[in-house]
Amino acid sequence: MTIRTLSAAAVAVALLAGCAPSQVDNVRGQATVYEDPQSAGRVQGVGIESQDVVAMTDEMMRDMLANQILAARATPPRIIIDNEYFRNESSSIINTNLLTDRLRVELNRAANGRMVFVGRHYADMVEKERQLKRDGAVDGGTIRKTQATAGGDYRLGGRIASLDAIDRNTQTRSRYHQVTFEMVDLELGTIVWSGAYEMRKAAQDNVLYR
Amino acid sequence: MTAKPFFMPNLFMAALLLGAALITGCQSGMSKKEYQQRTEDHGYNTVLFTDYDLNRDFKDGLIGPNKVIRLTSTGHGIQRTDTGTSQVWVELRNHTDYDYRVEARTRFYTEGGMPTDAEPVWRRLTVPANGNAVYREKSVGTERLQYVVEVRQTR
Incomplete structure (x- = not known):
């Protein structure tokens, strides 16, 4: 009786095992979604993210336009904004062009002639074309001829610095960022405008920035 | 029987x-009161708590409170900067025992009511427990402007 019961149970187990699923996980994947770059997205960590880039560049832009030296001169000052002197010394991975490019673009659009922007990062492109014109390979164009390209009055400098802390018990990490923006007089070397953006974030997730 | x-x-x-x-x-x-608050014309030069958890004047469900005032605006205004742009300020008061991290943004309008200026951006600030904090935002244009400030909890 016992042997018969055991045999039946074994057969049942074997049958069930045979029916056990070896199946494809046939569920719908997560579709790509657009997110608002001004707000925190689904993937969040302690680094500098899109909402921080937008917020800090917007704040600096509005502040520069309220500065008399930069935005209220009878002759608009020539300004260079690129990442040549903008350093990332923080533990966050970020392309500093994200900050300087957005700042320059938004400021150029908003300034509407109150500032003139020198495209120093395009200097070799301009020099090549000027050389072709001077060599007679191409004609002089329709705008004008100048002896030299524009010199800058002010140039952006700045730095991203950070301070990290980690709680070993909870593996929560916290990072404080301090991002400084400064506009330097290119003749005198004085700093005519400064702005700083601070933030501290804490998270447990191990988010990877690239 | x-x-x-x-x-x-x-x-x-x-x-x-x-x-x-x-x-x-x-x-x-x-409710009628909620509908009224959600659809009323707020006009210009105002502070709106777009997050009704922060400040609302209607009953939230059968057993919910009639009125919620976690944060209020104690004052707001607009003034000109040295370059002719405008600066809006709002002082927020926290009525709770907890720090509140909020976001605020300002949309500027011409005197005729047309939205103008740079696209508004959410700016974060912390309103300490039972304390005050001031939010400031500058315009990029130099014309006379009206404003609407929106406040919500940080996302």
């Missing part, structure tokens, strides 16, 4: 109808 079999089903039906009516009444959506 003979009326009992007829009385019981009638009573049951009446109770059922009353219950259904009550449930329908409760599910009919927002």
Whole structure:
């Protein structure tokens, strides 16, 4: 009786095992979604993210336009904004062009002639074309001829610095960022405008920035 | 004695109808006060708590409070900067025992009511427990402007 019961149970187990699923996980994947770059997205960590880039560049832009030296001169000052002197010394991975490019673009659009922007990062492109014109390979164009390209009055400098802390018990990490923006007089070397953006974030997730 | 079999089903039906009516009444959506607050024309030069958890004037459900005032605006205004742009300020007061991290943004309008200026951006600030904090935002244009400040909890 016992042997018969055991045999039946074994057969049942074997049958069930045979029916056990070896199946494809046939569920719908997560579709790509657009997110608002001004707000925190689904993937969040302690680094500098899109909402921080937008917020800090917007704040600096509005502040520069309220500065008399930069935005209220009878002759608009020539300004260079690129990442040549903008350093990332923080533990966050970020392309500093994200900050300087957005700042320059938004400021150029908003300034509407109150500032003139020198495209120093395009200097070799301009020099090549000027050389072709001077060599007679191409004609002089329709705008004008100048002896030299524009010199800058002010140039952006700045730095991203950070301070990290980690709680070993909870593996929560916290990072404080301090991002400084400064506009330097290119003749005198004085700093005519400064702005700083601070933030501290804490998270447990191990988010990877690239 | 003979009326009992007829009385019981009638009573049951009446109770059922009353219950259904009550449930329908409760599910009919927002109250008049909530509808009013959600749809009222706020006008210009105002501070809006777009997050109703922060500040609302309607009952939140059957047992919810009538009025929620976690944060309020104690004052706001606009002034010109040295270069002719405008600066809006709002002082927020926290009525709770907890720090509140909020976001605020300002949309500027011309005197004729047309949205103008750079696209508004959410700016974060912390309003300390039972304390105050000031939010400031500058315009990029130099014309006379009106403003609407929106405040919500940090996302």
